[in-house]
Amino acid sequence: MLYSRHLLSQWISLSVSSHDIAQQLILRSCEIDHTVDTPIPPEVVVGYTLDVSKHPQADTLFVCKVDCGPK
Numbered sequence: 001m002l003y004s005r006h007l008l009s010q011w012i013s014l015s016v017s018s019h020d021i022a023q024q025l026i027l028r029s030c031e032i033d034h035t036v037d038t039p040i041p042p043e044v045v046v047g048y049t050l051d052v053s054k055h056p057q058a059d060t061l062f063v064c065k066v067d068c069g070p071k
Contacts, residue, residue, distance in 0.1 A: 005014055008021060016024075022032040047068035055061035 005018070005021075008014065014021070018035045018037055022035045026032050045068050047066040049064055050067050051065040053063050055063050
């Protein structure tokens with residue numbers, strides 16, 4: 001099973017490296033095979049959904065307004 005640093009931040013401090021996090025989890029009875037540091041590609045944009053409404057001309061589509069920040 002893969003866990004992201006974001007998910008793990010709910011339980012532990014992330015001011016340490018991924019290797020140190022894995023070592024701490026191993027000490028707390030978790031089995032870790034390996035760690036992978038995967039950078040987020042610059043093409044990935046995070047936005048907030050502001051509004052969702054049904055599409056006026058389709059039964060199964062929705063229209064979403066998303067705020068992706070300044071360009």
